[in-house]
Amino acid sequence: MWLYLLKRVVLGVAVIAIAEAFLLLMIHAVPGDPAVALLGPQATPEFRAQLHQQMGLDKPLVVQIVTFFGGLLRGNLGFDVFSQRPVADVVFEQLPYTIELILVSILWAVAVAVPLGCYSAMRRNSMIDQAVGIVAVATIAIPSFVMAVSALLIFAVMLGWLPAIGAGTGFADRVIHLILPAFAMGIGWVGYISRLVRASMLEILGENHIRMARSFGLSEWRIVTGYALPLAILPTVTIIGVGIAWLLSSAVFIEVVFARPGIGALIVNAVRARNYPVVMGGALVTTFLIVTATTMSDLINAALDPRAREEL
Amino acid sequence: MATVQANRAEANGEQGPGTFLSFLRQMSKNRLGVLGALLVVLVFASAIFAPLIITHDPIRIMVGPRLAAPSLDFLLGTDQLGRDTFSRIIMGGRIPLLVAFASLGISLALGLVLGLVAGFGPRWLDNVLLLIFDTIRSFPSIIFALAVIGLLGPSVTSIIFVIATTSIPIYARVARTQTEALRNSEYIAAEQSMGAGTTRILAVHVLPNVIGPLIILVSMDVPAVIAVQAGLSFLGLGVRPPTPDWGAVLNDGYNYIKNTPWLAIAGGIPIILATLGFTFLGEALRDIFDPKLGKDL
Numbered sequence: 001m002w003l004y005l006l007k008r009v010v011l012g013v014a015v016i017a018i019a020e021a022f023l024l025l026m027i028h029a030v031p032g033d034p035a036v037a038l039l040g041p042q043a044t045p046e047f048r049a050q051l052h053q054q055m056g057l058d059k060p061l062v063v064q065i066v067t068f069f070g071g072l073l074r075g076n077l078g079f080d081v082f083s084q085r086p087v088a089d090v091v092f093e094q095l096p097y098t099i100e101l102i103l104v105s106i107l108w109a110v111a112v113a114v115p116l117g118c119y120s121a122m123r124r125n126s127m128i129d130q131a132v133g134i135v136a137v138a139t140i141a142i143p144s145f146v147m148a149v150s151a152l153l154i155f156a157v158m159l160g161w162l163p164a165i166g167a168g169t170g171f172a173d174r175v176i177h178l179i180l181p182a183f184a185m186g187i188g189w190v191g192y193i194s195r196l197v198r199a200s201m202l203e204i205l206g207e208n209h210i211r212m213a214r215s216f217g218l219s220e221w222r223i224v225t226g227y228a229l230p231l232a233i234l235p236t237v238t239i240i241g242v243g244i245a246w247l248l249s250s251a252v253f254i255e256v257v258f259a260r261p262g263i264g265a266l267i268v269n270a271v272r273a274r275n276y277p278v279v280m281g282g283a284l285v286t287t288f289l290i291v292t293a294t295t296m297s298d299l300i301n302a303a304l305d306p307r308a309r310e311e312l
Numbered sequence: 313m314a315t316v317q318a319n320r321a322e323a324n325g326e327q328g329p330g331t332f333l334s335f336l337r338q339m340s341k342n343r344l345g346v347l348g349a350l351l352v353v354l355v356f357a358s359a360i361f362a363p364l365i366i367t368h369d370p371i372r373i374m375v376g377p378r379l380a381a382p383s384l385d386f387l388l389g390t391d392q393l394g395r396d397t398f399s400r401i402i403m404g405g406r407i408p409l410l411v412a413f414a415s416l417g418i419s420l421a422l423g424l425v426l427g428l429v430a431g432f433g434p435r436w437l438d439n440v441l442l443l444i445f446d447t448i449r450s451f452p453s454i455i456f457a458l459a460v461i462g463l464l465g466p467s468v469t470s471i472i473f474v475i476a477t478t479s480i481p482i483y484a485r486v487a488r489t490q491t492e493a494l495r496n497s498e499y500i501a502a503e504q505s506m507g508a509g510t511t512r513i514l515a516v517h518v519l520p521n522v523i524g525p526l527i528i529l530v531s532m533d534v535p536a537v538i539a540v541q542a543g544l545s546f547l548g549l550g551v552r553p554p555t556p557d558w559g560a561v562l563n564d565g566y567n568y569i570k571n572t573p574w575l576a577i578a579g580g581i582p583i584i585l586a587t588l589g590f591t592f593l594g595e596a597l598r599d600i601f602d603p604k605l606g607k608d609l
Binding site for chain 1: 344446447451452454455456458459460535542546547548562566573577580587588590595
């Protein structure tokens, strides 16, 4: 187990390092000068040189990579020339909004999907089970930004029930502003998790200890909630780790559609403005989050199922 | 020898004549699969015959009033520049399909080769390739796409590059697992003992067994690619205006959502139909050919 843990952590660090090095290389490989892109073609050479120096672009590539990773170890993600602030400050200021959105989305999705999955498994091939199955596949397939624009159009613009944009101020207002974004982001997960719970529930309901419980005359409800669900929920726990990556990707779109602050919106705006230090910093922090989440879920998986440790 | 051939063909799911008929029979029982196939045909037909279907020039501005509601003249209304939305939607299906086929074709070919190499090659090479696959796989593809497009600039080529790069490891890993399983099988050992070279074994004996599951996986990835392409266009990081494209129309609709709902609806519906169609079709194909596939991915 300890060896497995060590391997996973080393792999995680390697992933982050390779990804960042790749992005740094790309910045170099691309024709054109980031400083020109930032300042526009009319900038004086002196001004450009000054910016080069500020961004560290006047030094050789190897020095830049070493400086970047050296800075990382000290928690320094670089300097945002636009806002004249450290990139770390800019990124971490936006992070809580994204985490809040992801947590609320996954919580409501799990809360709805688990009972739905259990019900589908208990009434297998009933009308409701089949309907849930079709809707689940549909909600998984439809992209989150289409879902978001549809929700915005129906509930904010046409019906006027909920606010369309922003994150709100004060607790109640923030909760109200979270409803639509969290709905658009979580709906696909309701479908996915309910199918997952249904599948593992069906598998477990066929096992010996459940037949044993049945022969003791326990009610179907007791069997499902008391004996089957604790086992059937395990794949969901591990998939949520992978889900963080998914949700971070949809957060990019959800934050743009609902004009919410957050790390996804930050990266999109930085890409549009060609603000490389912020793109790099944002990509680094999101990669870190995803690698951490997937590593954690793999570790939980390995702790529960020793066979998983063999792979790698 | 003939029986060996026949057995292998059976294992591959090629049951000789009548296979296509039995496929059609199974397919027609799967109602969602039929719906998916119809939607896919609709999407392809409208993209291929687009120039014959459109009612106006999709990029000419002010062919009608701005932001008009649907009418007989403008079937889905007009956008903020007075362009015909229906014509833009019909023409706009070409880019998503082009991106999907180009990027998935590239990643299928490269993933297959890398997977065969990793599965059949020496142990150290397998480990190196696996590390690279896992690195790319654990990198969030949208964030990667944004970073690369931020650098290369928005274009169809950048999108194809990004999608191909992020999909190769997925196919390569599947191909590798299948190859590794075949590597130790008896008929491969028999081939080796008869003096067949590695290239011959890979091309003639391993490849036909590996490619089937991969093609099903690719068909199941088409909706995801369409979603990424439309999403990037929606963010203004896809095609350059005035090129018609579903994501771009949806973005116009989003920007003018307070003025008219029609533009947003017109931009969203084709994306929904296309992703649903390819999803239903892909799931049906998987259920018919390889029910176990994709469950452990």
